Amino acid sequence: MAAANQYDAIVVGSGMSGGWAAKELCEKGLKTLVLERGFDIRHITDYTTALKDPWQLPHNNRPTNADRAAQPIQSTLYLYDQSTKGMFVDDTRYPYEQAQPFNWYRGYHTGGRSLMWSRHVFRFSDLDFEANQKEGVGIDWPIRYADISPWYDYVEKFIGASGENPALPQLPKQILQPPFEMTALEKYIKAQFAKKFTDRHLICSSVAVLSREHNGRGPCQGRDQCARGCPYSAYFSSNGVTLPAAAATGNLKLQPDTVVHSLIYDEKKNRVLGVRAVDVNTLKTTEYFAKVVFLCASTLNSTSILLNTRGSRFPNGLGNDSGELGHNLMDHHNGGGATASYSGLLDRYYRGRRSTSMYIPRFRNVARKEDKFLRGYGYEFYSGRGTWTRGLGSADFGADFKNEITRPGHWSIYTEGYGETLPNHENKVWLSYDKLDKCGLPRQNISMKYGDNERVMAQQMMDDAVEMLTAAGLEDVKGFNHPVVPGSVIHEMGTARMGRDPKTSVLNSHNQLHAVPNVFVTDGSFMVSSPTQNPSLTYMAMTARAAEFAVDKLKRGEI
Amino acid sequence: MNDRRAFLRGASVLMGHAALGRVLTAFAATPRKAGFFNDTEMGTLRALVDVILPATDSPAASAADTHYFIDLAVPACASPAAQQVFREGLAAFAGYDKLPAAEQVAKLKARATSDIEKEYEASFFRILKDYTLTGYFLSETGATQALAYERVPGGFWGDLPLQPNQKAWAI
Numbered sequence: 083m084a085a086a087n088q089y090d091a092i093v094v095g096s097g098m099s100g101g102w103a104a105k106e107l108c109e110k111g112l113k114t115l116v117l118e119r120g121f122d123i124r125h126i127t128d129y130t131t132a133l134k135d136p137w138q139l140p141h142n143n144r145p146t147n148a149d150r151a152a153q154p155i156q157s158t159l160y161l162y163d164q165s166t167k168g169m170f171v172d173d174t175r176y177p178y179e180q181a182q183p184f185n186w187y188r189g190y191h192t193g194g195r196s197l198m199w200s201r202h203v204f205r206f207s208d209l210d211f212e213a214n215q216k217e218g219v220g221i222d223w224p225i226r227y228a229d230i231s232p233w234y235d236y237v238e239k240f241i242g243a244s245g246e247n248p249a250l251p252q253l254p255k256q257i258l259q260p261p262f263e264m265t266a267l268e269k270y271i272k273a274q275f276a277k278k279f280t281d282r283h284l285i286c287s288s289v290a291v292l293s294r295e296h297n298g299r300g301p302c303q304g305r306d307q308c309a310r311g312c313p314y315s316a317y318f319s320s321n322g323v324t325l326p327a328a329a330a331t332g333n334l335k336l337q338p339d340t341v342v343h344s345l346i347y348d349e350k351k352n353r354v355l356g357v358r359a360v361d362v363n364t365l366k367t368t369e370y371f372a373k374v375v376f377l378c379a380s381t382l383n384s385t386s387i388l389l390n391t392r393g394s395r396f397p398n399g400l401g402n403d404s405g406e407l408g409h410n411l412m413d414h415h416n417g418g419g420a421t422a423s424y425s426g427l428l429d430r431y432y433r434g435r436r437s438t439s440m441y442i443p444r445f446r447n448v449a450r451k452e453d454k455f456l457r458g459y460g461y462e463f464y465s466g467r468g469t470w471t472r473g474l475g476s477a478d479f480g481a482d483f484k485n486e487i488t489r490p491g492h493w494s495i496y497t498e499g500y501g502e503t504l505p506n507h508e509n510k511v512w513l514s515y516d517k518l519d520k521c522g523l524p525r526q527n528i529s530m531k532y533g534d535n536e537r538v539m540a541q542q543m544m545d546d547a548v549e550m551l552t553a554a555g556l557e558d559v560k561g562f563n564h565p566v567v568p569g570s571v572i573h574e575m576g577t578a579r580m581g582r583d584p585k586t587s588v589l590n591s592h593n594q595l596h597a598v599p600n601v602f603v604t605d606g607s608f609m610v611s612s613p614t615q616n617p618s619l620t621y622m623a624m625t626a627r628a629a630e631f632a633v634d635k636l637k638r639g640e641i
Numbered sequence: 642m643n644d645r646r647a648f649l650r651g652a653s654v655l656m657g658h659a660a661l662g663r664v665l666t667a668f669a670a671t672p673r674k675a676g677f678f679n680d681t682e683m684g685t686l687r688a689l690v691d692v693i694l695p696a697t698d699s700p701a702a703s704a705a706d707t708h709y710f711i712d713l714a715v716p717a718c719a720s721p722a723a724q725q726v727f728r729e730g731l732a733a734f735a736g737y738d739k740l741p742a743a744e745q746v747a748k749l750k751a752r753a754t755s756d757i758e759k760e761y762e763a764s765f766f767r768i769l770k771d772y773t774l775t776g777y778f779l780s781e782t783g784a785t786q787a788l789a790y791e792r793v794p795g796g797f798w799g800d801l802p803l804q805p806n807q808k809a810w811a812i
Contacts, residue, residue: 133792133793135781135784135790135792136779136780136784136811136812137779137780137781137784140717141710141713141714141717141718142710142714142775142776142779142780143779144714144718144775145718146717146718147717147718147719147720148717262797262799263797263798263799263800264799264800265799265800266799266800268799269800301796302796302797303793303794303795303796304793304794304795304796304797305792305793305794428803429802429803430800430801430802430803431801431802431803431804431807432797432798432799432800432801433791433794433797433798433801434791434794434795434796434797434798435794435797435810435812436797436799467809468809469809469810469811469812470774470778470788470809470811471774473770473774474767474770474771474774476757477750477753477754477756477757477766478753479692479693479694479749479753479770480692480693480695480746481695481697483693484694484695484697484699484787485697485698487809488699488787488788488808488809489807489808489809490803490807490809490810491809
């Protein structure tokens with residue numbers, strides 16, 4: 083039995099982090115088993131809706147009542163429609179308890195959320211890595227920018243990203259293809275910001291979307307239907323980029339439909355021997371063995387696997403000597419922003435559908451300390467001219483109405499801030515060990531609330547957006563500050579944080595469990611603070627870094 | 642324009658035609674028969690969608706079978722409350738298809754005026770307009786004739802001069 087299921091490495095999960103772990107470990111010569119709990123999605127072949135026109139989709143792409151009943155949480159996401167619903171879980175099959183309201187958006191399939199992500203890839207800076215320590219919040223990051231910088235280089239070169247380097251200390255320089263072009267209005271606003279502000283800049287976001295061909299992939303064809311899967315491989319996904327690289331080594335075994343229940347821990351050796359996994363169709367449990375295990379199952383699920391691995395040495399979950407496992411859950415908040423319109427530039431238009439945003443990098447608590455709140459926010463920024471949908475809200479109809487709404491309307495702008503959330507021990511995930519699903523996995527409970535710092539920041543996010551759009555000469559400027567249900571930004575992170583001290587953290591600076599040396603956790607679980615930037619690039623870089631460390635230690639016989 | 646873009650567009654058109662072929666085959670095998678609304682309601686609905694979106698330099702809503710779209714989409718997608726409001730609204734417009742054109746416009750205008758400030762779920766006019774516009778502008782006829790549509794644009798050009806009589810993009 084053991085011989086048949088023996089590998090050098092096991093990677094749990096095939097998404098953003100799992101794909102990277104698989105590639106790095108396979109390329110370093112390790113026979114690697116990737117266990118994916120969901121169904122298999124093959125690159126391109128299985129993107130069945132990718133090239134469908136609206137009229138080729140049921141109800142012109144509108145979700146039905148039955149869809150919403152099966153996916154009451156997933157169907158509230160902006161991405162959700164007939165073309166993408168298959169990328170999201172059936173909520174009735176994967177229930178969780180919301181001790182506080184929490185939107186958990188996810189897909190269980192090969193590639194995970196690397197297929198539906200928003201593709202923004204900014205680097206963190208030392209402003210981010212030093213903040214906890216300087217302000218006495220949570221614990222200090224055990225790494226600094228110099229530790230991760232070469233790994234950002236490494237990842238950016240491989241995935242292919244495009245965008246604009248703003249040359250700001252809070253957004254370190256990246257390896258980027260040329261950015262996508264700005265619209266006429268964006269060019270105008272960029273120039274206005276340059277005149278009116280010294281610290282506000284409108285740039286094209288860094289995105290893992292190719293503006294030029296890269297290693298036989300892309301460039302982007304301007305469909306803006308990324309979440310259906312890209313037949314041109316123009317954005318980064320595990321399916322299209324890392325998993326094929328892993329498979330090319332001959333060292334990869336990818337096994338879908340297999341959910342990991344817990345790790346197999348040998349107390350005498352203080353090593354994990356492998357994983358206990360359940361075939362989701364036959365419900366048969368099988369043990370798989372390896373020298374090293376990488377947990378990349380997404381924050382809440384990797385943490386839950388550790389919490390579900392209990393014994394006399396670790397009664398509260400594997401590696402949980404600190405009591406921090408499951409705690410310090412964070413997500414960003416994006417409730418504050420503004421809308422505006424502009425009645426000029428009516429002789430300018432665009433062609434194609436750009437799948438990227440513009441971006442206003444963080445400017446609060448950068449050069450000068452704010453009195454009212456810690457940390458800051460960056461804005462995503464979108465512009466466009468009115469489409470037929472502007473006709474929905476009016477009482478008009480008839481030939482003149484039809485002629486009017488079939489022509490490009492005025493320009494409009496939408497911008498929303500993405501704010502940093504402070505770590506808080508009270509925000510957490512925990513398991514109900516007495517409530518098991520059909521695979522024997524305990525029910526997850528999630529409780530997260532934003533705090534005062536986030537609430538004060540959100541107000542300023544709105545006020546700053548209004549100020550900037552007004553200063554740029556836009557019209558009909560309206561601020562908003564919507565309440566945000568935690569989880570909604572889909573950046574859940576922090577529940578197995580890294581740190582220098584095993585008494586206050588779960589992982590060391592190499593994503594290795596302090597207490598059990600052959601277990602690594604490289605998805606969002608390891609995050610110590612949330613910065614304002616989108617986190618996936620950092621997960622990829624830290625995964626590659628941890629893989630090199632792990633293989634080096636294996637070769638030395640140290641794990 | 643480079644050759645690669647031209648090639649990719651060509652390839653996607655071929656793939657699209659294959660998919661479209663299957664849809665059209667299925668469509669042709671299905672007689673245009675309403676499933677949810679009765680013949681009287683369908684007559685009313687057909688007249689209503691054409692008053693909202695008449696023939697101009699592009700075909701009228703009924704020429705794109707917008708009323709059949711509504712017959713499928715309202716029972717599938719609208720909430721039970723909205724379906725009820727919609728049915729009652731159609732009943733209030735019984736005989737609408739027999740009215741002279743000017744009276745059709747006046748009757749819908751009166752309803753639009755009284756309905757527009759209501760919540761969506763309680764507003765016959767807003768539900769009707771939602772499904773009429775979605776049904777028409779995202780149909781092949783509406784997207785490609787009343788509006789401009791490219792399945793695979795081939796890239797993104799952010800700042801172009803507006804062309805004479807340029808139609809807005811469908812999506």
